[in-house]
Amino acid sequence: MNISKIIIHASTYGLFMPLIQSEHKTTASKIKRVTTGVPGLDELIAGGIPKGSTTLVSGPPGSGKSILCSQFLYKGVDEGDRCLFLTLDKKVEGLLTQMEELGINFQPAIDRGQIKFLFLNINKKLIYETMTNEILSGDYERIVLDSITPLSEMPIYIKNQEIANNINIIGPEEFTAGTNFPIRRLHLHYIMNALETSNCTSLVTSELLHGSSNLSRDGLSEFLADAVIFLNYDSTMDRRKLSIMKMRSTKHTLKPQDIEIGYGGIKII
Ligand SMILES: Nc1ncnc2c1ncn2[C@@H]1O[C@H](COP(=O)(O)OP(=O)(O)O)[C@@H](O)[C@H]1O
Ligand SMILES: [Mg+2]
Numbered sequence: 001m002n003i004s005k006i007i008i009h010a011s012t013y014g015l016f017m018p019l020i021q022s023e024h025k026t027t028a029s030k031i032k033r034v035t036t037g038v039p040g041l042d043e044l045i046a047g048g049i050p051k052g053s054t055t056l057v058s059g060p061p062g063s064g065k066s067i068l069c070s071q072f073l074y075k076g077v078d079e080g081d082r083c084l085f086l087t088l089d090k091k092v093e094g095l096l097t098q099m100e101e102l103g104i105n106f107q108p109a110i111d112r113g114q115i116k117f118l119f120l121n122i123n124k125k126l127i128y129e130t131m132t133n134e135i136l137s138g139d140y141e142r143i144v145l146d147s148i149t150p151l152s153e154m155p156i157y158i159k160n161q162e163i164a165n166n167i168n169i170i171g172p173e174e175f176t177a178g179t180n181f182p183i184r185r186l187h188l189h190y191i192m193n194a195l196e197t198s199n200c201t202s203l204v205t206s207e208l209l210h211g212s213s214n215l216s217r218d219g220l221s222e223f224l225a226d227a228v229i230f231l232n233y234d235s236t237m238d239r240r241k242l243s244i245m246k247m248r249s250t251k252h253t254l255k256p257q258d259i260e261i262g263y264g265g266i267k268i269i
Contacts (some may be wrong), residue, residue: 019148031249033249034142034201037075038068040084040268041242044257046250049227053248054195056148056221059231064240064259064266065089065101065205068231069144070099071265073115074106086131088150091115099173118248122150132194140200145191147205152187152218200233215245222246232256242268 010116033048049055057065066089073083087095095117096106110116118134135143152248185249195202204225206216215230222228227247233240241256257268 003242015048016238029125035075035079036068037073037078038266038268039264040128040257044268045244045247049201049247050249051201052199053194053226054192054202054204054227055227055247056206056216057203057229057231058208058216058227060208060210060212060224060233063231064242065207065231066095066098066146067102067261067264069093069146069203069205069236070102070104070106073142073144074099074104076267077106077109077115080114082139083109083142084134084138084140084142084144085117086134087113087117088120088122088145089147091121092119094095094151101263101264114269117172122154126150127192128153132190135198135200138198140198143195143198143202145195145202145204147207148188148191148221149205149207149217151191152221154187171212174235188218188221188224190220194203232261 032051033042033046034051035042035048036045058067059065069085073085076083085095090098099106106115106117110117116138117132118130120131124130131145135154191204195204204221206218206221208214208217217226222245225246227250230241230243230245231241238259240259242259243254243256244252245254260267260269
């Protein structure tokens with residue numbers, strides 16, 4: 001009887017073939033990339049931001065963080081992605097008006113339901129629930145959180161010690177000086193975990209004080225994020241800069257790039 005042969009054949013075709021296919025997939029295009037919408041930036045990061053990653057966009061006020069994030073979602077809209085813009089700094093109307101002045105008009109995409117803008121009020125008790133529910137239920141491909149700073153500074157109270165114990169612990173070598181890390185860590189983990197679970201590609205902004213030596217206001221987000229893009233300006237020289245400080249699975253320059261803000265948003269010059 002040939003039954004054993006048949007079984008071997010079945011497993012050959014049933015198991016072996018898919019293995020070859022997935023192997024082929026990883027060698028052909030190891031990491032999928034997501035375009036940034038910033039002219040000149042994708043070329044510096046091997047074609048785009050790794051799909052599914054979280055990038056911290058940090059810089060002092062006025063350095064172009066919200067503009068860069070808007071360009072990222074505007075590009076997403078253009079590519080047919082479902083997008084979400086979570087804003088804590090500004091009412092949605094003001095943000096849309098600012099972007100329209102730069103030629104970034106989200107209205108048609110809002111009307112089609114392809115992009116959603118959500119203002120998160122820091123004074124509302126349920127801000128975390130609102131935010132994570134939206135992130136996890138929306139099936140979004142691109143998400144912006146602008147900015148993480150008010151969230152990371154918000155006090156929280158933990159009733160259940162068990163929950164606190166289940167949060168992943170980061171080694172002390174990853175900390176910079178500071179006294180209230182456990183609470184901040186909890187905040188940031190909560191947000192980063194939600195973004196990671198959703199499988200979207202996300203940009204999270206962090207407001208920096210001018211001249212700060214950290215890459216985020218909380219001094220911790222840069223360790224949790226997969227990538228860090230740092231925006232800055234030199235007012236005496238009247239120059240703006242963009243630096244890629246970190247990007248997992250990507251060969252990139254560390255050299256600060258000259259940028260310009262004008263119609264269309266930021267571009268590398
Ligand atoms: N239409 C424009 N043309 C040129 N520069 C602009 C324009 N609109 C805004 N900017 C510049 O962009 C800055 C605001 O960028 P924004 O992304 O809101 O900064 P951030 O979010 O980092 O605080 C302004 O301070 C201004 O310097
Ligand atoms: Mg902003």
